[in-house]
Amino acid sequence: MATQQLPPSGAKTPAKLVATRGRAEAKEARSGRLFVAPFLIMFTVVFLIPMIVAIRQSFFTKKAAGGGLFGGGEAVDVFVGLENYAAVVTDTRFWAGIGRVVGYAAFQIPVMILMALALALVLDSFLTRHVTIYRLGFFLPYAVPGIVAAMVWMYMYTPEISPIVKGLSALGLDVNFMGENMILLSMANMTTWTFTGYNMLIFLAALQAIPHDLYEAARLDGATGFQVTTKIKVPMVRGAALLTVLLSIIGTIQLFNEPTVMATVNPWMGNDYTPMMMAYNTMLGQISPGGDGPASAISIVMALIAGGLAVVYALLQRKKD
Amino acid sequence: MTSALVDEAASTSGQVTRVSKKNRLLNGKPYRPSVDGIPTKSMMPSTTARTLTLVVLVGVLIYFLAPIFWVLVSASKSNSELISSSGFWFADIQYAQNYAKLLEWTQGDFWRWVINSVFYSTTAGVVGTLISVAAGYSLAKFRFRERGATLGFIMAGMLMPVALLTIPLYIVFNSVGLTNTIWAVLIPSCVSPFGVFLGRVYAESSVPTELLEAARLDGASEARIFFTVVLRLLAPAMVTIFLFIFVGTWNNFLLPLMMLNDSSLKPVTLGLYGMMSYFNPQKGAVMLGALLSVLPLIILFLGLQRYWQSGLAAGAVKS
Numbered sequence: 001m002a003t004q005q006l007p008p009s010g011a012k013t014p015a016k017l018v019a020t021r022g023r024a025e026a027k028e029a030r031s032g033r034l035f036v037a038p039f040l041i042m043f044t045v046v047f048l049i050p051m052i053v054a055i056r057q058s059f060f061t062k063k064a065a066g067g068g069l070f071g072g073g074e075a076v077d078v079f080v081g082l083e084n085y086a087a088v089v090t091d092t093r094f095w096a097g098i099g100r101v102v103g104y105a106a107f108q109i110p111v112m113i114l115m116a117l118a119l120a121l122v123l124d125s126f127l128t129r130h131v132t133i134y135r136l137g138f139f140l141p142y143a144v145p146g147i148v149a150a151m152v153w154m155y156m157y158t159p160e161i162s163p164i165v166k167g168l169s170a171l172g173l174d175v176n177f178m179g180e181n182m183i184l185l186s187m188a189n190m191t192t193w194t195f196t197g198y199n200m201l202i203f204l205a206a207l208q209a210i211p212h213d214l215y216e217a218a219r220l221d222g223a224t225g226f227q228v229t230t231k232i233k234v235p236m237v238r239g240a241a242l243l244t245v246l247l248s249i250i251g252t253i254q255l256f257n258e259p260t261v262m263a264t265v266n267p268w269m270g271n272d273y274t275p276m277m278m279a280y281n282t283m284l285g286q287i288s289p290g291g292d293g294p295a296s297a298i299s300i301v302m303a304l305i306a307g308g309l310a311v312v313y314a315l316l317q318r319k320k321d
Numbered sequence: 322m323t324s325a326l327v328d329e330a331a332s333t334s335g336q337v338t339r340v341s342k343k344n345r346l347l348n349g350k351p352y353r354p355s356v357d358g359i360p361t362k363s364m365m366p367s368t369t370a371r372t373l374t375l376v377v378l379v380g381v382l383i384y385f386l387a388p389i390f391w392v393l394v395s396a397s398k399s400n401s402e403l404i405s406s407s408g409f410w411f412a413d414i415q416y417a418q419n420y421a422k423l424l425e426w427t428q429g430d431f432w433r434w435v436i437n438s439v440f441y442s443t444t445a446g447v448v449g450t451l452i453s454v455a456a457g458y459s460l461a462k463f464r465f466r467e468r469g470a471t472l473g474f475i476m477a478g479m480l481m482p483v484a485l486l487t488i489p490l491y492i493v494f495n496s497v498g499l500t501n502t503i504w505a506v507l508i509p510s511c512v513s514p515f516g517v518f519l520g521r522v523y524a525e526s527s528v529p530t531e532l533l534e535a536a537r538l539d540g541a542s543e544a545r546i547f548f549t550v551v552l553r554l555l556a557p558a559m560v561t562i563f564l565f566i567f568v569g570t571w572n573n574f575l576l577p578l579m580m581l582n583d584s585s586l587k588p589v590t591l592g593l594y595g596m597m598s599y600f601n602p603q604k605g606a607v608m609l610g611a612l613l614s615v616l617p618l619i620i621l622f623l624g625l626q627r628y629w630q631s632g633l634a635a636g637a638v639k640s
Binding site for chain 1: 366370371374375377378381382384385386388389391392395403404407409451452453455456458459460462463464465466467468471474475478480481482483484485486488489490491492493508509511512514517543547568571572574575578579590591593594597598604607608611614615618619621622623626629630633634
């Protein structure tokens with residue numbers, strides 16, 4: 001972290017010394033900036049400029065210039081103030097989408113995080129051998145691209161070919177994974193399948209960083225294995241839990257791949273099932289009002305909601321400590 | 322590879338508890354020497370607990386691996402067999418027919434898509450790793466006025482929902498005419514705030530300032546120090562960052578979906594989705610395509626899992 005200054009070589013007068021140090025500092029600053037510059041330029045192109053453009057665009061809408069008899073003519077950007085935002089926040093489709101995503105997250109994130117934590121605790125205990133096999137096996141779904149995972153599960157939900165549906169119906173249970181009441185759960189399963197192993201590895205890494213002296217001390221004090229787990233291990237991985245939940249909230253707000261794949265066989269889901277789908281289809285003009293302005297406004301409102309949720313969660317977590 | 326895994330399992334999990342025949346007291350009774358990482362006999366869980374754990378863990382393992390196995394099986398079947406035969410076992414194996422159908426449906430573009438994915442992911446991985454490591458090194462080892470602000474920006478970028486940026490990015494790229502070119506996928510994929518974070522953490526802990534000073538006293542230029550000394554020291558971090566960017570690029574769907582129209586530019590994820598959504602295809606052929614598109618990643622994961630773990634560890638422990 002701290003960069004040390006070169007010790008002045010040889011005896012120098014204080015004035016000379018300051019000058020040398022000043023020059024060395026300037027050189028150091030220049031080199032530092034040069035090394036960080038390529039990334040910063042790319043970061044500006046990919047993060048900052050689009051954000052600024054999105055904020056600007058969100059105040060504009062494409063409208064026909066209106067010269068022609070039928071209101072035709074060249075489409076031009078017209079400043080509309082907060083009209084796009086008003087359209088988003090009063091749009092019931094948007095809030096329905098937010099509602100689905102929030103409901104989905106409220107169920108899926110706890111299930112996934114608790115499962116990941118439980119698996120990590122078991123693998124970190126003396127309960128099992130062959131930890132490597134489980135670790136790899138649980139993590140393997142993460143190597144499957146989200147869109148491919150969604151396609152695979154979608155086929156596995158399709159009644160005619162699904163071994164699960166067939167198996168369940170042989171047991172007398174008829175489950176329609178694509179039904180309106182089930183589809184959020186079905187998609188939650190896709191996400192859980194893909195990301196549990198990833199989160200488990202984060203927990204496992206945090207568990208392995210706990211100094212083992214703590215366990216020994218607890219043992220000497222007469223703690224059982226269960227107490228070591230609940231009183232030492234779980235509290236010590238709170239930082240990792242915060243990280244995984246925050247990443248999951250950020251991931252969920254962008255929910256797009258799974259519903260997009262599911263919508264190809266379930267047309268009733270429409271093109272605005274989640275806010276991200278709505279933003280995408282608004283951009284393409286498949287939802288009215290469409291185009292840059294309204295799509296930017298949706299993205300910005302979503303970013304604000306995501307940021308708000310993340311901040312609220314982080315604050316709640318901090319208050320507990 | 323296998324033996325390395327076994328070694329690692331033995332050293333990290335500490336589950337090797339066999340009593341060696343040599344470990345006997347003078348009176349002939351066996352004893353177990355205490356070994357670091359292995360619990361004393363009194364702390365060993367009961368056999369019941371271990372058996373129960375085994376059952377649960379194997380059950381969970383089946384949940385995670387069954388869909389992958391199912392893809393392997395389904396990719397060998399025709400549509401009618403998918404319906405008529407048992408879902409979890411092979412019937413009449415038709416990989417060749419499905420492969421021919423896959424190429425036919427994609428009009429020969431399938432391997433082009435795979436090559437595109439390899440190209441996008443590798444290029445973004447190499448460029449992204451270099452600029453991330455350089456930035457991380459700078460933020461760890463150099464002092465300049467804007468350093469704190471830069472760091473803050475990049476950390477904020479880590480928490481930015483990237484999908485939300487895709488639409489604004491499309492607007493920008495569209496206005497400068499970059500959409501439907503390889504740049505539209507490559508440029509955004511190179512930028513990884515997480516890579517900078519990781520590079521900084523590694524540079525802080527594994528590049529000794531004394532070494533840099535010694536090289537400077539020897540008259541080496543900063544560029545030379547970076548390329549010959551620093552990059553070598555940061556090699557493990559670079560593999561990790563490369564993997565993260567590679568996989569992130571390979572798995573990205575929304576970005577190419579927005580940016581690309583041209584079938585010859587598509588990565589394999591986008592190609593498969595198009596194939597699935599536009600036609601009512603031979604499902605076995607789609608599954609074969611899915612399988613072939615995932616194999617490179619799985620091989621990469623299994624081969625380099627050590628690096629993944631160290632990257633995740635840095636994220637979990639140091640943030």
